[in-house]
Amino acid sequence: MKFDISKFVWFDGKFIPLNKANVPITTHAIHYGTSIFEGIRAYWNSKNLYIFRLEDHIKRFRQSGRFYSISLKFSNEQIMDALIQLCKKNNMRRSCYIRPFYFVGQYGINLHINENAPTHVAAFMFPFGDLFDKNGISVGISSWRKFSDQSTPPLAKMGGNYLNSILATQECKRNGYDEAILLDLNANLSEAPGENVFIVKNNTLITPPLESSALEGITRDSVLKIAKDLGYSTKEKTITRGEAYLADEMFLTGTAAEITPVISIDGKKIGTGKPGNITKEIVSTYLDIVAAKNDKYSSWLSPVY
Structure with missing residues (x-):
């Protein structure tokens, strides 16, 4: 699937250009899959953009990390506001998909993940229509x-x-x-x-x-x-x-x-x-x-x- 990611992303509390959002190859999540994500839809109705069930998505977002003692170092309110502001920052006026995620950063090859392991949180977005043929x-x-x-x-x-x-x-x-x-x-x-x-x-x-x-x-x-x-x-x-x-x-x-x-x-x-x-x-x-x-x-x- 090809998609054009919006120009700005949210990374550890800041809005930055996509090409500045980089992580080292020693990132733990790259090696062991220690990442948590959500997929969230926002719909443009010609007057406004509406994010669908944002609060419920972010509650699950935090809950998923708890299984593995991976910390999400922003409040739910901060993340929800960040995603709304990300839409504004990108002047998104089309239906779109929003992908927030957080992951364990540089932690060596240690598998003993706990709440003190270094984590990062980020989000990007892109215009999105139908994934499948709605005719079946x-x-x-x-x-x-x-x-x-x-x-x-x-x-x-x-x-x-x-x-x-x-x-x-x-x-x-x-x-x-x-x-x-x-x-x-x-x-x-x-x-x-x-x-x-x-x-x-x-x-x-x-x-x-x-x-x-x-x-x-x-x-x-x-x-x-x-x-x-x-x-x-x-x-x-x-x-x-x-x-x-x-x-x-x-x-x-x-x-x-x-x-x-x-x-x-x-x-x-x-x-x-x-x-x-x-x-x-x-x-x-x-x-x-x-x-x-x-x-x-x-x-x-x-x-x-």
Whole structure:
């Protein structure tokens, strides 16, 4: 994916040009994946730029580091303000993606990370549209299993965790699919490489529970709340591969993917082979929310200007 990063980035509390944001090759995170990140969307509605669920993203941002005793040396309020100011500094008046992250700096080859290890925090942004075809994508079940709490916490958005996702993505692309689905250690659906999974069966939305090694996705949570408000039943329960094949509808959720319909799995058509009516209704509601056209969810938006 090609993208043009904005001119200014935020690095350890200062706004600096992108070409000045450099780190030494001895940075611990480069060697061991000791980095934490978030992906955050901001939407331009022709009048203002709105950051979606900023506070919730930053709460998770801090929480992820706690698993590994990696310190985030700015308050949540400071980081939220920094991201708003970064949008202003770059005069961003297009829908965009914001990537804050923090990481362990020069710490030798020591694996005993603690709260006193040196850390840095940074953020950059870039204009961003659709990650996937909103008319629907194909997915394939990966032979790679999603890691579990038996090995490393799935609830942490750590840089190193996504090596698992890279393997699944490479495999699905080789096999001609748009995206992968990983199973958990019990052979139930877990999630996609960067997205949560939903199926619709008999007008009920079902998504794997956190026990299936699914990330506690913010878009996932948004969809559960939207669906309930629209009058649909929702469940967090294990989903077998066979249940996925028999789903009436399927879609993925994530900051980058937003809500993406799935029209086939392992070459088998889902429902009619087109985005389902419930999926389309949720997508439409979501797009109204992020464009500040639904006052009920105004607390989810942080205006920039």
